[in-house]
Amino acid sequence: MHILLVNPRGFCAGVNRAVQILELAVARYSDKTIFAYHEIVHNSYVVNHFATQGVRFVFSLNDVPNHSVIMFSAHGVSPQIFDEAVKKSLKVIDATCPLVSRVHQAVKNYVEKGYHLIYIGHAGHDEVVGTVGEAPQKITVISSEQEARNLKYQRTPNNLSYKDLQLACLMQTTLSITQTQQIVNILREQFPNIEIPERNICYATKNRQEAVQILAKKSDMALVIGSANSSNSRRLCEIAEQQGIVSRLIDGVDEIDPHWFSGKETLLITAGASAPEYVVQSCLAHLCSMFEVSVEEIVVCEENVVFPLPNDWI
Template sequence: MQILLANPRGFCAGVNMAIDALEKAVAHFGPNIYVYHEIVHNRYVVDRFTAQGVTFVDSVEDVPEESILLFSAHGVSPEIREASRRRKLHTIDATCPLVTKVHMEAIRYAKRGYHILLIGHEGHDEVIGTMGEAPESITLVETPEEVDALAFSEGAKIAVLTQTTLSVDEAGRVLKRLRERFPQLETPSKDDICYATTNRQEAVGILAQKSDLVLVLGSQNSSNSQRLRELGEECGKPAYLIDGASELQPDWFHGVETVLITAGASAPEVVVQEVIDKLVDEYGASLSEETIRTEQVHFPLPKELRGLEVVQR
């Protein structure tokens, strides 16, 4: 068996920043820290911080007054920020800068009188936060069929934004239909889908052609990881999204000579290596790292954490 290890894979700059931020906050303030939603959508990462004493909450009301609350990489709405102020919480904003970019675009378009069509998945943390910036001015669309159901007057001011973790092809199909229906559609000067999502999808699209099986490391609630699995299937290959080596099934490997392994942008490298080790041990697999693109993006820590000394405990 041969393993094709996709590169780039795993943590993106936004995830790295958010995890580094929580690690530094724990090191400085101690583990009695709260995080609004999961810091990133990955079970391994969340479980590791939970074991240290960090508490993840889905409501600001669950955070004791004057506590430390860290906003996750997916961003939050103004409503959540205001609720945090009312509870006198000390907030740390670990929102990915690429998500913040979409929030700022939503605010600008709304102020200019545009109705915003947001391409994304209902209920995703990022979508909830973005829509909260201008709820009266944003409509969520997920499919070309939903575009067909939209009703706007001729010449209406319409703009489009995109969830950062979508499939490039999926978003492209919706955007194509939007442009067909609304030629006046305004788009941001730079694509909203993040570089890491695009790069990981490109790698799978190329390397799946050489593979018999696609394994994606990531959690089920990770949007970008799900898109990688779907892309593997669209390439005509069996594709599975797993959290780690314990979820591997022997019958997946019958007749398989080449396995593509990749990881979503919130999956740590340790789970990738565990899967590789298991395939090497059980199937005598050889490893070939396949670099499609190189990434050198880095985001600074949230301003609330810059310059803090780590307290030895």
């Protein structure tokens, strides 16, 4: 079997930064329990790694004692969570990806200017909850073409008609580029004056998706390494499937089933933006131990983005 190892894959700059900040925090506060609000990134290996170092992952600040150290994940949190942390006198370590912060800022700017926002994203995802929390009454979340079409006949949370409003559209950073474009086209058709800024979906999502789209054409199966709750990993699977090949999302080596590869000649391997490279390498080593394989790494685009650490962590 021939393996096409996709490059770029795995950790993006935002995940790298969040993981580095938590590593430094574990060292700096070695005498304290560090609490992390939600998963630092959506990957079970990363979460388990920090859990074994004593980091406690919580889903509510009620589970965090006053005056503790709390880490906010790469997905960001709503202003309400920041306020709650202040009330509890928590020491906040904010690892929100700068590209997610940029969307929060865009929400604030538009709302200040009187816009209502259509936000394309998966309701309930940590990033969506955090962003929508900036202005819940001024944001409508949609996730499909049908929901975009329906807006014409619906009213906002403040009971206003969308047609009568100044609208702008923002979106979750890890969506499928092609599916989102279809939703955007419908919004433009229905609301010709809607403002849609460029650079909504992040560079890492775009690069990983485009690479899979290109290389899936040369493959007959895709193995995507990433956790089931990782939005960008799931999108990579979908994109491979859209190119007509079988696609499997695996958290790690234990989930590999040798039967999957029967009759397969070219296997594409990639990893979502929160999947560590050592998991990719262990999967490769496992495949090499089971089958006769040749591995070819293909660089579809160079990726050199680095987000600096916040000043107090340098």
